[in-house]
Amino acid sequence: MPIIDLPLELLHLIGSNLDQKDTRNLISTSHRMHSVFQQKLYTNVTIRQRNVNAAQSFLYTVARNPELAGYVQSLTLADWETYDWDIHRDWNIPRDPQKTTKRPNFDGDLIRKLVDEAADYPKEDKSKWLQDLEEYYDDAWLALLIPRLTGLRKISFEWPYGSYHVDKMLEKAARNGENAVHSYQMHPFFKFPSVRKVSGWKVAEDAKEEEEEEEELEDFDRHPTEVLKGYSLLPQCSNVTDIDLSQSNAGEGMQQWIQACKALKSFRIIHGGPVFSYDDAQPRKLYNSLSLHKSTLEAIWFEYDDQGGDGENDDEWMGSFVDFYNLKFLRLSLPNLVGLNEQGSSARKICDVIPSSLETLFLDIAWGAFFDVWDDLAEIATSRKFSKIATFYIEGHNISEPEDVAKVEWLQQRCREVGVACHVKDLVRVRGHIAYLEDTRLRNSLWPRCEAEDLGYY
CATH class of the missing domain: 1.20.1280 (Monooxygenase)
Known part of the structure; x- marks a missing residue:
């Protein structure tokens, strides 16, 4: 047939x-x-700078066929092309007179109509917008496109330097209630009623500092990025249920994003360290923010990938997760989970700080900090209290002492007897390319790679 x-x-x-x-x-x-x-x-749309004309072609499609815009549920944006007005003005860099002719099929009547319909934009802004549209800067085209995607449920982004028109559009959305990018630039997406997931790569939430006295400027004298700083998210104003951040720093524990969610189900942040911002990881602040969703959170992942810095809070105890009674997946370092006493040993037993609902426990164990972790995990695997536990995934450092090797084999045997999967990965002992790929596959099977990570290279 x-x-x-x-x-x-x-x-x-x-x-x-x-x-x-x-x-x-x-x-x-x-x-x-x-x-x-x-x-x-x-349903799933990806726009990146290396896909020439992608933003322009897609805008034409949905503008001429508005019903198609409602089909879009997932939008992935990666390092789109921008024209930095401030830099070009300050450095007297001339515009490229040939750029308007490099990409054909500009529908001037349609584009001018769409810009004219944009509310609350001063004449000067519209003129600047039209000029960048005519020269095919993706930043200008995305600012027209994004508000038309009324069915959008998921956003993944890699923000470029010099974005103006998208920031301006988001400033309007915030006003009307609709190396790292600042987290406040994404606040308006939390107000889009259909968005359910926000993924980000290189996102920085700045730690609060004492405000310096500055001369206040009217909004029209400030860059839209600066204007967005003044807009806060109200508690429980957003339908977002999933937040996934890679190589990102949370100076205040992502408090505004998390408290804005009505019912957060999953949260992951891979802390990027000083390469992306100078703020240290804040385990306790993050725990306090997540505690607002004890009854709804099903998955939590908190990881360090500092790339050149040891934060003073890395080993801080987050708090007990016993009351997170719907939590099924938990990924933390051992010190963040149980805390350390003055002797540098575990301050608590693992079984005393995790909920009985847990199905997967992913632990990162620091150098030489194995303590009684193998006994604790065996107790959890065989306990009726934790009858739902199905998987242990342990990342350790230099598990080479004979007693530790013997304990790992003993734990894995105990887990096999009760039907619990137990995977132990030594991050120091290199076992070859095939083993590395298998470990990566297994790790991604527990939680897929962040969709926003390194978007410009895929």
């Missing part, structure tokens, strides 16, 4: 396994294939 004659449910099953390229090829084969798979084609 030809594929075109297959029942609708079989076509949808086939389509669920196709990537975007194959889907585009399939819908071009017939009217029926187009009608069946069109919505899938527009």
Whole structure:
């Protein structure tokens, strides 16, 4: 039977396994294939600088066919092209007179109409916007596109330096209630009613400092990024349920983002260290923020990837997770989970700080800090109180002492006897390329790689 004659449910099953390229090829084969798979084609949209004309082409598509904009549920933005007005003005850098002719098919009537319809933009801003649209800077085109995606549920982003028009659009959204990027620049996305997930790479939340006296400027005298600093998120104003951040720093424990969520289900942050901002990790502040969602959180991942710095708070005890009664997945360092006493030993037993609902425990154990962790894990694996536990994933450093090697083998045997998977990875002992790939695959199976991470390279 030809594929075109297959029942609708079989076509949808086939389509669920196709990537975007194959889907585009399939819908071009017939009217029926187009009608069946069109919505899938527009569900997940990725726009990055190396995809020339992607922002422009997609804006034309949804502007001329508004129903398609409602299909978009996931938007991935990666390092889009910008024109930095401040730098070009200060350094007297001339505009490129040839840029307007490098990309054809500019629909001037449609674009001027869309800009004219944009509310609350002064004439000067609209003129600047049109000039960047005519020269095909993605920043200007995205500022027209994003507000049209009314069904958006997930945002992944890698913010470029020099963004102006997208920031201006977000400033308007905030006003109307709708090396690292500052977290406040993403506040407006939390007010988009359909957004459920926010993913970010290189996001920095600045620690609060005593405010310096400054001459106050009117909003129209300030860059939109500066204006956004003045807009705070109200508690429980957002429908976002999942936050996923890689190589990011949270100077205040991501308090504004977390408290803005009505019911947060998952939160991950991989702390990026001084490469991205000078603020240290704040385990206790993060715990206090997450505690607002004890009844809804199902997965928590807090990890360090400092790349050149040892923060003074790295070993700080976060707090007990016993009352997080829906928590199924927990990834922490051992010191953050149980705390350390004055002798540098574990201050608490693992079983006393985790909830009985836990299914997967992912532990990062620091150098020589194994203590009685193997006994604690064996107790959890065999306890009726933790009957839901299914997986241990342990990352250790130089597990080479004979007693530790013997303890690992003993723990894995005990876990096998009760049907609990127990994976132990030594981060120091290199076991070859195949073993590394297997460890990476296993780690990603526990929680997939952050969708916003290094977006410009994929």
